[in-house]
Amino acid sequence: xxxxxxxxxxxxxxKLFGILIQDVQEILRPLEVTKVPLASLAFNGLINLRGNIVxxxxxxxxxxxxxxxxxxxxxxxxxxQDEFYSLQVDSVAxxxxxxxxxxxxPPETLPSETKRFISGTYKLDxxxxxxxxxxxxxxxxxxxxxxxxxxxxx
Amino acid sequence: MSEMDEALAEFxxxxxxxxxxxxxxxxxxxxSTDPELVxxxxxxxxxxxxxxxxxxxxKLEKLTHAAENLLSKIxxxxxxxxxxxxxxLLSAIDGTRVILSSLETNQNExxxxxxxxxxxxNNCTQPNVIISDTIANTYTPEIKPxxxxxxxxxxxxxxxxxxxxxPVTETVKSATLVVEKSPAVISAPKEKIEEPYREVASALSDxxxxxxxxxxxxxxSLASELVLSRNQLLxxxxxxxxxxxxxxxxxxxxxxxxxxxxxxxxxxxxxxxxWNKFPRMVREVAFKLGKQINxxxxxxxxxxxxxxxxxxxxxxxxxxRNSIDHGIESPEVRSRANKKPEGTLLLRAxxxxxxxxxxxxxxGKGIDLNRVKAKALEKQLLSSDQLSQMGDNxxxxxxxxxxxxxxxxxxxVSGRGVGMDVVKNNIExxxxxxxxQSEVNKGTTIHLRIPLTLAIIxxxxxxAAGQSFTIPQTHITELLRLKDDIKIGxxxxxxxxxxxxxxxxxxxxxxxxELLQIKGQSIIQAQxxxxxxxxxxxxxxxxxxxxxxxxxxxxxxxxxxxLKGVGCFAGVTIMGDxxxxxxxxxxxxxxxxxxxxxxxxLSIKDLAKQDEIxxxxxxxxxxxxxxxxxAESQIAIALEQVVRLEEFKESQLEKTSDMSLVQYxxxxxxxxxxxxxxxxxxxxxxxxxxxxxxxxxxxxxGKYVGLAVEKILDTVYESIKINGESTGLGIKKTxxxxxxxxxxxxxxxxxxxxxxxLEVLS
Numbered sequence: 001x002x003x004x005x006x007x008x009x010x011x012x013x014x015k016l017f018g019i020l021i022q023d024v025q026e027i028l029r030p031l032e033v034t035k036v037p038l039a040s041l042a043f044n045g046l047i048n049l050r051g052n053i054v055x056x057x058x059x060x061x062x063x064x065x066x067x068x069x070x071x072x073x074x075x076x077x078x079x080x081q082d083e084f085y086s087l088q089v090d091s092v093a094x095x096x097x098x099x100x101x102x103x104x105x106p107p108e109t110l111p112s113e114t115k116r117f118i119s120g121t122y123k124l125d126x127x128x129x130x131x132x133x134x135x136x137x138x139x140x141x142x143x144x145x146x147x148x149x150x151x152x153x154x
Numbered sequence: 155m156s157e158m159d160e161a162l163a164e165f166x167x168x169x170x171x172x173x174x175x176x177x178x179x180x181x182x183x184x185x186s187t188d189p190e191l192v193x194x195x196x197x198x199x200x201x202x203x204x205x206x207x208x209x210x211x212x213k214l215e216k217l218t219h220a221a222e223n224l225l226s227k228i229x230x231x232x233x234x235x236x237x238x239x240x241x242x243l244l245s246a247i248d249g250t251r252v253i254l255s256s257l258e259t260n261q262n263e264x265x266x267x268x269x270x271x272x273x274x275x276n277n278c279t280q281p282n283v284i285i286s287d288t289i290a291n292t293y294t295p296e297i298k299p300x301x302x303x304x305x306x307x308x309x310x311x312x313x314x315x316x317x318x319x320x321p322v323t324e325t326v327k328s329a330t331l332v333v334e335k336s337p338a339v340i341s342a343p344k345e346k347i348e349e350p351y352r353e354v355a356s357a358l359s360d361x362x363x364x365x366x367x368x369x370x371x372x373x374x375s376l377a378s379e380l381v382l383s384r385n386q387l388l389x390x391x392x393x394x395x396x397x398x399x400x401x402x403x404x405x406x407x408x409x410x411x412x413x414x415x416x417x418x419x420x421x422x423x424x425x426x427x428x429w430n431k432f433p434r435m436v437r438e439v440a441f442k443l444g445k446q447i448n449x450x451x452x453x454x455x456x457x458x459x460x461x462x463x464x465x466x467x468x469x470x471x472x473x474x475r476n477s478i479d480h481g482i483e484s485p486e487v488r489s490r491a492n493k494k495p496e497g498t499l500l501l502r503a504x505x506x507x508x509x510x511x512x513x514x515x516x517x518g519k520g521i522d523l524n525r526v527k528a529k530a531l532e533k534q535l536l537s538s539d540q541l542s543q544m545g546d547n548x549x550x551x552x553x554x555x556x557x558x559x560x561x562x563x564x565x566x567v568s569g570r571g572v573g574m575d576v577v578k579n580n581i582e583x584x585x586x587x588x589x590x591q592s593e594v595n596k597g598t599t600i601h602l603r604i605p606l607t608l609a610i611i612x613x614x615x616x617x618a619a620g621q622s623f624t625i626p627q628t629h630i631t632e633l634l635r636l637k638d639d640i641k642i643g644x645x646x647x648x649x650x651x652x653x654x655x656x657x658x659x660x661x662x663x664x665x666x667x668e669l670l671q672i673k674g675q676s677i678i679q680a681q682x683x684x685x686x687x688x689x690x691x692x693x694x695x696x697x698x699x700x701x702x703x704x705x706x707x708x709x710x711x712x713x714x715x716x717l718k719g720v721g722c723f724a725g726v727t728i729m730g731d732x733x734x735x736x737x738x739x740x741x742x743x744x745x746x747x748x749x750x751x752x753x754x755x756l757s758i759k760d761l762a763k764q765d766e767i768x769x770x771x772x773x774x775x776x777x778x779x780x781x782x783x784x785a786e787s788q789i790a791i792a793l794e795q796v797v798r799l800e801e802f803k804e805s806q807l808e809k810t811s812d813m814s815l816v817q818y819x820x821x822x823x824x825x826x827x828x829x830x831x832x833x834x835x836x837x838x839x840x841x842x843x844x845x846x847x848x849x850x851x852x853x854x855x856g857k858y859v860g861l862a863v864e865k866i867l868d869t870v871y872e873s874i875k876i877n878g879e880s881t882g883l884g885i886k887k888t889x890x891x892x893x894x895x896x897x898x899x900x901x902x903x904x905x906x907x908x909x910x911x912l913e914v915l916s
Contacts, residue, residue, distance in 0.1 A: 034734040035621060037670035038720045046714070046726060046734040051379040053726050053734060055714040083714055138716075 003100040007122075009129060010076060010089040013065040017089070017130045018096060018122075019076070025084070027092055028075040044088055049077065054084040062137065064113035080138060087132075096129060098122045106130075161430060162257065165205050167362060169254055172198045173247055180247070184240050189229070195243075196225040202250065208431050213263045214253045220275040221246040227279050242274045367461060370420055377414045378709040378728065384410045385730030421461070425503045425512070426454035428467050432474055436499065439478050446485050446496040447478060453503035458510045462604055466512070466586075469577040473514050473600055474499065476574070481518030481598050491595060493517065506628070509586075515599035521592035523549050530555075550590055554578040605724065611710055613727070613737065615703035616686060619667035622735055624708060624727055625686060629740040631694065632687040633702055645698075654685060654696050661687070664747035665698040670722070690744035697743065706730070710737060722746050778898075780867040780891060781850060783829035788867065788896045790889075795901045797853045799866060801846040818851075818858060825849055825860035831904060832885070832897070852901045859905055 007018030008027070033045035033056050044056040054077060060067045073088035102122045106115050119133040179195050182188075203218035221243055227233040249271045256264030384407055391403040429451055440447040482488075482497030489495055502513040523546055530536045530552050541549070553574050581588045581602055592598040612627040634656075636644055645652050645663060652663040665682060667673075682698040708727040717723065724739035777793030800818070807814035807825060814825040828850070849860040870891055886898040 032733055034726075034736065035672070036717055036720065036723070036736060037621070037672045038722065039717055043717070046736075048728045048732055048734045051375045051382075051728065053711055053714060053728075055716060083716075 004097055005100060007096050007098060007129065007131065008076065009093040009096050010074065010087075011091045011093055012059050012063065012089050015130060016093060016124075016127055017059075017132050019078075019087075019132050019134060021095055023078055023134060025077040025079045028077060028086070030072045031075060044073070047075065047086060049084060049086075052084050054086045056086045056088050057137070059087050059089050063117060064111065078134065080134065085138065087137075096122075096124065098124070098129065103131075159261075162209060162261075163362075165209060166254055166258055168205070169202055169250070172202060173251060173254075176247060177244070180240055180243055183235050184237060192225065192229045192235075196222065196229055199225055208434060210434070211253070211257070211263055213268055214250065217246060217249050217253070217268045217272055220272040224275045224278050233279060239278045242271070242278045245271050246275055365420075370417070370460075373417055374421070374709075377410075377417050380410050381414060381709070382728060382730060382732055386732070389730070421459050422457040423460050423463050424455045424457050425463065425510075426451075427463055428470055429454050429501060431471075432501065435471070436474065436478060439475060443479065444484055445478065445482055447482055448496050448498050449501070450498060451501045456503040456505060456510060458604065462510070465580060466602070466604060469580045469602075470512070470514070472574075472577050474501070477514060477516040477518065477598065477600075481516040481520075483519050487519075491519075510604040512602040512604065513599060514602075515597060517597040520594040520596055520598055521550060521553065521590075522594055526550065526552055550592060553590070554588070611708060612705060613708045614686070614705050615729075615735070616666075616684070616697075616699040617701045617703065618670065618682070618699045619672040620700075621672055622703065622729075623666070624706075624735050624737045625688070625697075625740065626724070626737065627705060629688050629690065630686055631689050634685040634687065634696075635702075636683040636685065652698070656687060656694070656696065661694050661696055662747075662749050663696045663698055664743065664749065666743075667698075667700070669743065669747050688740050688744070690741045690749060693744060693749050695744060695747070695749040708735075708737070778870050778891065779850065780870060780896065781828070781848075781863040782865040782867055783827075783832060784864045787829075787832075788891065788894045789828065789832070789863075790891055790896045790898045791850060791901060792898075793869060795852055796850055797858065798851040800849045800851055800860070802849055802860075803846055807847070814862070816849075816860065818860070821858065823851070823858040823860050825862050826905075828861040828863050828899075831861075832899070852905070854902070854905050859901075861901070 006021040008021045008024045009016055009018040011017070028049070031047045031049075033047055035045040036043060039045075042058055042062045044058045047054040047056055054075075056073075056075065058067065058073075059065075068090075073090065074092045075086040075088060076092070077084060077086045079085075102124075103120050104123065105120050106118045110118070117133055117137050119131050119136075121131065122129040176195055176198050179191055179198075183191055183195065199218055199222045203215055203222055206212075206214040206218060224233065224239065224243065228235050228239070233239065249266070249268045252266045253263050253268070256262065256266065384403075387403050388407060391399045432451070433449055436447055436449045477499050482499065483491070483493075485495035488497065498517050500513070500515045502511075502515075504511050526549055527541050530541060530549075531538060535552070535555055536544075554577075555575055578588050581604070586602055586604040589601040589603070590598065591601070613624040614627055614630055614633075615622055615624055617623070645654055646660075647653065648660070652665070653660045654663050663685065667682065682700050684699050684702045685696040686699060686702065687694060687696050706729070708729075710725045710727060713723055713725050722739050722742035722745075723736045724742070725737045726734050727737055729735045778790040779793050779796050779799075781789050781791065783789055802816055802825070807816050809815075813827075815822050816825050817823075847862050848864075848866045849862050850866075852859050852861065885904075886900045888895060888897050890896065
């Protein structure tokens with residue numbers, strides 16, 4: 001008997017990603033974002049969520065996927081270490097229940113900028129579900145500001 | 155109510171709570187010997203003793219001290235808790251109550267006799283001593299008169315108290331230590347005693363309620379949400395033009411403001427809440443160390459947020475102790491140094507630039523940098539190489555390293571090597587800054603800057619390139635609007651740096667949009683024509699912005715931790731339209747705009763990285779010469795690779811096929827065009843006869859080699875994060891210096907590849 005896990009899934013650049021449903025605080029429609037100059041490109045900016053400040057993370061940028069001009073991103077809001085973060089994704093999909101036995105570690109050949117954020121993949125019936133490693137995302141160096149300046153300028 | 159009275163009232167409320175809990179715990183102790191229980195009782199007793207000491211209640215202190223002694227014996231197991239001991243402790247609690255109620259009614263400790271209780275307690279600490287007599291004495295006659303004197307009880311309560319106490323005496327006198335039986339017997343009178351005291355205590359406890367701070371926080375954020383809704387409602391009501399709605403919303407507006415204000419007040423406390431304990435502490439510590447210290451306090455009524463008060467309590471105490479212990483010398487030493495035997499310790503608090511500033515300064519011996527260095531070497535925190543490269547200020551910062559203490563010996567007061575690093579951590583945790591200045595024999599000054607997080611401040615909204623920002627009003631001196639048609643009084647330039655004539659003085663201008671690298675969304679770029687004159691620390695500068703909007707009262711929210719590194723935002727706020735707006739950190743902006751020097755903050759983490767940094771000396775933290783080799787390029791050369799900077803007239807240079815030669819220091823030096831070597835487009839140094847060409851002289855394998863550049867830009871000393879890949883031969887890396895892409899040139903490598911003919915020359 002294999003363990004069942006529920007994942008909130010969403011689409012980024014046509015690919016299906018998921019995080020554990022218990023890690024998700026809430027999912028919100030596109031919200032107006034205040035840009036933060038000089039901050040990392042991976043940050044889209046700040047959102048007001050009922051008086052809480054939410055830092056919006058541009059998932060496309062983070063995962064090294066082509067970025068979009070449109071600001072109509074869905075927000076997957078997480079609360080980590082008493083701070084709110086929003087993963088900005090293209091669209092939100094279903095909650096998927098998977099068997100842990102279907103879990104596979106990511107292939108070696110995955111580009112490193114994507115690989116470091118993906119803890120593994122579930123084989124669904126008709127597609128693959130990539131599991132995002134939230135801890136890894138927030139610890140990533142590209143989220144510290146200085147790196148970004150050079151990204152912009154160089 | 156004076157401050158002391160307030161402290162006393164707080165203490166009384168706290169004690170009442172603690173004592174009732176201790177009653178219960180003591181009784182439990184008879185049934186079980188849970189070590190945690192003993193610890194808990196001990197802690198409570200210790201707290202009361204501590205507070206009593208600090209409030210100068212000597213009698214209470216003595217009594218609780220005796221009880222604490224006994225408890226510590228129980229804690230370490232040398233005394234077994236028996237019924238007698240419990241009674242003794244309970245009598246101590248009762249004695250404490252008597253003193254407390256006397257304090258509440260008469261503001262003095264009363265003349266109840268606590269000595270017998272103390273004697274009883276002390277007796278208990280000696281095992282195998284028959285203590286029945288003392289306990290008996292304690293219980294009946296001594297407390298009764300005390301109660302009669304100090305309290306007005308219903309007569310029956312008092313009498314029931316003394317009556318009830320009698321059986322205990324008897325039980326004890328019979329000296330049969332029947333443990334199973336005694337709890338019931340002893341607790342019986344106790345409960346009756348407790349009743350009347352509770353009534354007295356309630357008067358004060360009722361007037362204040364203890365509320366967890368997180369509830370206050372929650373209320374605060376709800377109130378700020380309410381403010382937002384109010385703002386939206388006000389906008390609606392003006393649009394709808396409905397008189398009923400307008401009246402209602404105006405009322406709503408008023409109430410909301412008042413609510414917010416009242417909520418703010420719940421959190422603001424004067425800094426004297428922390429400072430009040432210093433006079434006594436200073437006196438005691440000074441006495442212990444045989445020093446004479448005159449403590450002065452200024453700005454004790456400076457208010458700051460409660461959480462901040464809590465957070466700075468320990469660091470401040472530590473700093474004050476440090477000043478007394480390490481800073482101020484003994485009277486003899488002071489006299490020898492021609493100073494007054496009495497040292498001065500000054501505490502100062504004030505609001506400035508939207509922050510609370512706390513300054514602790516002493517006129518002591520100051521910090522001896524050589525000793526700091528020696529200590530760092532001894533503790534192997536840094537190598538002598540690293541030390542020799544550090545400036546005085548950086549050396550001073552070393553005292554914030556963990557495990558660092560320069561005190562020659564560890565005293566009971568300080569010098570355990572924990573402290574300054576904890577102080578720094580605590581201050582930085584609340585977003586504050588700590589700065590230390592010291593002059594040998596003159597004294598040491600420690601400056602804390604504590605932010606006003608969670609405070610409501612007045613702020614001005616401005617826009618730059620289409621984005622709105624908020625500037626705390628405390629920083630703003632003046633607002634100016636530039637008129638397009640007036641040439642004089644407009645922006646002038648010193649080289650490329652914009653300046654502005656402001657009251658006859660030139661002040662530097664910083665273009666906010668450029669500084670923050672934001673581009674306007676609109677195609678028609680609004681020319682920034684407003685200047686906000688700002689005060690950053692001791693400098694004045696003008697911020698060029700597109701438009702000045704309105705002033706608001708804003709709720710400062712902390713910047714998400716991941717954005718703190720940006721450095722020019724102090725926090726965020728939520729505006730009336732529900733959008734997040736960034737609050738500019740004026741000092742940070744000044745630093746980024748190079749109005750203020752960049753402080754090389756040698757944090758602990760940096761020091762850990764020191765080796766790594768030093769290994770890559772050329773690119774991090776060490777001096778860089780910035781030059782331009784045409785086409786507005788910026789090239790960085792490590793200062794250590796530069797021997798001299800020279801200027802040669804064009805006529806001095808004798809051209810050969812791909813280089814020039816110049817007579818230099820009794821030899822011939824080849825001069826290369828740096829732009830050419832690097833292949834910078836249009837990088838040919840523009841040469842006209844009159845112009846002198848700047849040449850960077852490098853020592854290449856014992857020979858001088860010159861590199862002609864277009865312009866010497868600057869020398870900088872800053873840590874530069876380098877991320878870019880090498881873009882060509884001889885270029886180590888690329889990075890950003892002073893907001894420009896910069897190529898880091900390694901002259902050795904560059905010349906090795908291009909200057910093959912050098913050998914021929916020699």
